[in-house]
Amino acid sequence: MAEKRVEKEIERQKPDIKEHIKGVKFHTLAKGITTHPLVRSGRPCIEGTTIMVTTIASLHNHHNMGGQQIADHLWLELEMVQDALHYYAGHKQYIDVCNQISKINGRQMMESPYGDKTRELLSRREFVV
Numbered sequence: 001m002a003e004k005r006v007e008k009e010i011e012r013q014k015p016d017i018k019e020h021i022k023g024v025k026f027h028t029l030a031k032g033i034t035t036h037p038l039v040r041s042g043r044p045c046i047e048g049t050t051i052m053v054t055t056i057a058s059l060h061n062h063h064n065m066g067g068q069q070i071a072d073h074l075w076l077e078l079e080m081v082q083d084a085l086h087y088y089a090g091h092k093q094y095i096d097v098c099n100q101i102s103k104i105n106g107r108q109m110m111e112s113p114y115g116d117k118t119r120e121l122l123s124r125r126e127f128v129v
Helices: 017-023 053-062 067-074 078-090 092-111 116-128
Strands: 027-030 033-035
Touching: 027 078, 033 078, 053 067, 053 078, 053 092, 067 078, 078 092
Parallel strands: none
Antiparallel strands: 027 033
8 A cells, every 4th residue: 555645844934114214225215205226116205104105195196185084084194284385385297107007907807808806896996986
């Protein structure tokens, strides 16, 4: 009778993102705004959070929210929102183009033939945004 072959279990460890982040410094773009290649793909974020400047700009422009409303909505301090809006004012064209590219990518994913699940998730997202 042939013996059953038992293979050793491979120990799989989750990657520790903190180890990767330690090697690369956060870059300060403006007061209260930082970027890091491993956080939100290097997009400008509010310092100490992963909330992107584009999110603040979208809430301000498309939802007509004021600084205090945005701060309350996202559980931020008013100063953080003001820093993001100030950065947006100085880099408006770049951030607006990033938002447009994001919308185009979303539409392309909805039209792709790789499954209805993506379409379903993204169509729900349009109602939220």
